[in-house]
Amino acid sequence: MKEVIEYIERNRERYLEELNEFLKIPSISTDPKNREDVVEAAEFVARQLKASGMEKVEISATEGHPIVFGEQITDPDQPTVLVYGHYDVQPVDPIELWESGPFEPTVRQGELYARGAADDKGQLFIHFKSAEAFVKTGQRLPVNIKYLIEGEEEIGSPHLDQFIEENQELLGADVAMVSDTAMFARGVPSICYALRGLAYFQLDLEGASTDLHSGSFGGAVVNPAFELSKILAQMKDDDDRITIPNFYSQVRDLTDRERQEFSRLPFDKSAYMKDIGIRELPGEKGYSPLERLWTRPTFEVNGLSSGFSGEGAKTVLPARAMAKVSMRLVPDQDPDQISDLFEDYVHSLAPSSVKLKITRMHGGKPWVASLDHPALIATSKAIKKGFGKDPVFQREGGSIPVVATFAELMNLPSVLMGIGLPDENAHAPNEKLNLENFYCGIKSSAHFLDELSRSGL
């Protein structure tokens, strides 16, 4: 390992240059305008895998964006790790809030700013460079390695499950490695052992067939913006409990051990609030902020649009109102079942005077891992060597639906070794990645391959 680690140290600058090339590609998966860019990012990934010594590299077309697969089998008796990641990124709006261009990677004070720096290009990249370090120093990879890199994570991975289902043999592995989460805090390397799921919807309400004058028609014609507000307002009660009937019936209570461990984590309430510019941490009664973020489901309004929202005043009675809404789910809630409950409830709340359309946008299952799994223990040792300190075990509020898919379709356990930070603005302007964590991440990834070969898996 000494040679491998030295190689990594020597190549820091080149790694950054190559990552910058990756980040310059505006591979926004949700926007049809960027379709070619997404393909370019897939090709970039394929070239990286070849450079990392993979024997087999394939770009597979889907009905959406392509999936990149890579493989190097060095010893069938050794365990096989399947590295999962995504090369697509979130949209960049509001673009005017970026201090440097989202696709012009810029280093300021040890942080690399670009859309995708943390989510997920920069994190994925560490697993290319760890393999490369073994190959380029003339060593055999300590375990077998496979890569499954998709381009549709930010739009809910609509074609990934089918690909996995149809390629179970190709993808066969003993553990999946995913770096797409954040560390608990700066200087606190972490392993994430649970994720929340997701159910995302668009609600469209329509009243009159055209916008009307609010003076001439107000009082006899339904206002869909008001009715939408009423529906949304009824989704949570005064204790911030979600009011959808039977919504909580499958929710697994957090254990006493978890409550204790979470309460020991160095969660600095006032620093957290200061970071994101809030004055309070409101939320569901009876749970601490970390418990709410990690172990409790939520209901969020992600977007609103209706009528006139430009400068000045327009006395319009809008014909239409739209909301994007989503729920974060926790074990053992099922997105399909929750979606049914949600739709029934919204239908029951909407007055007969509006036309209501509910569109299911995407969903993902929640997931939780066993802390005693050999791969988690190997990861813990690898992080200790890569970062110089023991990791903490945490959960995460976001979704990585593929982790649930691995568990269900392939009975494949996952390890979530995130090297992002909580303030890295994933999905927001000025997304960034701490460069020191990036380099420690490459070393941890290399140690992981080594530790896994001795884990008894």
Add this chain to the structure above:
Amino acid sequence: MKEVIEYIERNRERYLEELNEFLKIPSISTDPKNREDVVEAAEFVARQLKASGMEKVEISATEGHPIVFGEQITDPDQPTVLVYGHYDVQPVDPIELWESGPFEPTVRQGELYARGAADDKGQLFIHFKSAEAFVKTGQRLPVNIKYLIEGEEEIGSPHLDQFIEENQELLGADVAMVSDTAMFARGVPSICYALRGLAYFQLDLEGASTDLHSGSFGGAVVNPAFELSKILAQMKDDDDRITIPNFYSQVRDLTDRERQEFSRLPFDKSAYMKDIGIRELPGEKGYSPLERLWTRPTFEVNGLSSGFSGEGAKTVLPARAMAKVSMRLVPDQDPDQISDLFEDYVHSLAPSSVKLKITRMHGGKPWVASLDHPALIATSKAIKKGFGKDPVFQREGGSIPVVATFAELMNLPSVLMGIGLPDENAHAPNEKLNLENFYCGIKSSAHFLDELSRSGL
């Protein structure tokens, strides 16, 4: 009068051509981009007044858009009418719903389509052409006439009250004539004797300082879009009564006579609903649709905006949410007092976890006239001659704040002789004016000048 009416009949085509020139000017008062166009519209009006024989025509600058004044004093013993109107128009969004360009006047099946056709350029125009008909047929105007034409009606007339206050002598008159309302129905010429007032606001809520990932942060961070929905939802109860404390304390109940007269009007519920594409006429309990539209105050959401509202799904926890809201007011509600009540109530509803900003956009007082006034009786006779049938007396749900200003500052009664139709899409795409009503309106305006001279006023 015979000569005057014949002159009007002979000049129908030229009237339409000249009105089209007026309608081609995109005098949108709310948009700074159109500032020059608004000035051009003012100059057009001044030229029309000169052509109508006015001795004195002046364009007065204000801090906003100019005010055009015109005057012809023919006999100090005769009554003086002050014609009020506005040459500015509403914005045109959503532009994609217009079947012909908003500033490319087009006649289809007897209807003239253009922004401002009904509100208010087309209606104002009838009072230019009636005066012209007297002058061009070599006759003295039967009464003295003054014109007060502003360019800021659609943004709440911010500089008109001051102009009126400072020019009371110049504007001195016995009655104001305003054509900026709709007839009760096609074929039912009408006089409007009451208007609702207005109080319009923008609400801005802010949570975190930047948009956040709804997975990583959802559960501990306030969602301003949800909190905004909650505030809006609490503005009306299940009976559609507005819940602002003391909101109804100044509301004048409608009289038994009004209830009876309204119930006799040919209000075709199913045609009304079909016209605007709705299936029900919901609203405040205990009042008929016409009573609600004309005599009851309302609360409307005019616009909503927050987070992500584009194509697809973005899992954002928005930093900000905005609503445009307004209340229609009825006699004797006062916009300032109602605005205070509204602001206090919204502040009481907003949680401490959001920053709330309330902006007063504009307001206008409600108004009601006496049905026995000689000018109303003269108008009634003029309409009978111009349209060939007796008018009905109705109220109107919209605001014309200047009417309240005339009453308060100058003790000046107003006559509202609207020749628009209820389905003419004022403030919406495909605004139009019925050409037959336009020509009958010119004749009615000429008869009004004649009848007023014999009204005993």
